[in-house]
Amino acid sequence: MLSCKEVTQRAGDWTDGTLSLKQKLAVRLHLLICVFCRRFLRQYKLAAETTALQACQHDHHEVEKVLKMIDDAPRDQHLP
Amino acid sequence: MDESKQLELLRQQDKQAFAALVRAQHGKLKAVARAMVGSAEAEEVVQEAWLSAWRALPAFEGRSSLKTWLTRIVMNAAHSRLRRRDQTLSLDQIAGENPSFWDRFNPDDGHWQQMPISWRSDRPDGLLQQTELGDCLQKNLDRLPALQQAVFTLRHVEELELDDICNELNVSASNVRVLLHRARLKLFQVAEHYQETGEC
Numbered sequence: 567m568l569s570c571k572e573v574t575q576r577a578g579d580w581t582d583g584t585l586s587l588k589q590k591l592a593v594r595l596h597l598l599i600c601v602f603c604r605r606f607l608r609q610y611k612l613a614a615e616t617t618a619l620q621a622c623q624h625d626h627h628e629v630e631k632v633l634k635m636i637d638d639a640p641r642d643q644h645l646p
Numbered sequence: 647m648d649e650s651k652q653l654e655l656l657r658q659q660d661k662q663a664f665a666a667l668v669r670a671q672h673g674k675l676k677a678v679a680r681a682m683v684g685s686a687e688a689e690e691v692v693q694e695a696w697l698s699a700w701r702a703l704p705a706f707e708g709r710s711s712l713k714t715w716l717t718r719i720v721m722n723a724a725h726s727r728l729r730r731r732d733q734t735l736s737l738d739q740i741a742g743e744n745p746s747f748w749d750r751f752n753p754d755d756g757h758w759q760q761m762p763i764s765w766r767s768d769r770p771d772g773l774l775q776q777t778e779l780g781d782c783l784q785k786n787l788d789r790l791p792a793l794q795q796a797v798f799t800l801r802h803v804e805e806l807e808l809d810d811i812c813n814e815l816n817v818s819a820s821n822v823r824v825l826l827h828r829a830r831l832k833l834f835q836v837a838e839h840y841q842e843t844g845e846c
């Protein structure tokens with residue numbers, strides 16, 4: 567049976583689905599009996615998703631600046 | 647509007663269609679630029695990239711998705727900025743790891759001795775109701791070693807597959823997995839600390 571530390575060490579591969587079948591079954595077996603590791607894996611993923619959502623926030627002025635720049639740019643100016 | 651119609655308008659350099667694209671993608675592309683060149687230069691990199699995209703759109707053949715194409719333009723702009731600074735994203739800091747997390751386990755049996763606490767919400771938008779947490783996560787993301795930031799951002803913001811991240815950053819699969827796990831573990835610790843203490 568895996569220890570909690572071993573489960574957390576595999577958290578990345580568990581999240582990305584890159585564990586082997588044997589490792590996946592071992593983690594699943596551990597999760598059946600360990601509420602703390604279930605909580606950890608859920609929140610490990612949640613922290614990443616929350617950070618990503620925050621990182622996508624942008625200042626509307628920046629968007630307006632880009633649009634202004636495009637407005638001033640000529641059409642059909644292909645890159646070399 | 648369906649995607650092919652939108653693409654056609656973009657190829658014709660329709661400004662309204664382009665504005666919609668900028669509004670939809672600017673935040674994600676800025677995050678990629680920030681991860682690669684830092685926040686001070688990210689806006690400039692994305693502006694350059696949008697201008698390049700605007701000019702190149704009439705010739706866009708659609709061999710990759712628009713999103714992937716835009717990400718590549720931003721990454722190219724970021725790479726040339728790094729080259730000008732004579733800097734590359736390196737694996738130098740792959741050895742560094744925050745040891746305090748592993749102290750939470752009993753050294754004898756490897757089970758939790760300091761268990762993870764329950765957070766106030768189980769949804770990202772719920773957690774971001776605590777606005778300071780968002781700023782705190784962003785600050786800590788910006789502080790991660792550059793390659794960790796880049797790997798994390800490509801995976802979670804751009805939602806690239808691991809293989810594509812390896813190709814884009816020229817890093818082995820095992821290193822990408824290590825970098826990604828370290829970045830996520832750090833952000834987990836930051837979020838948990840905030841849930842526990844209300845402080846960054």
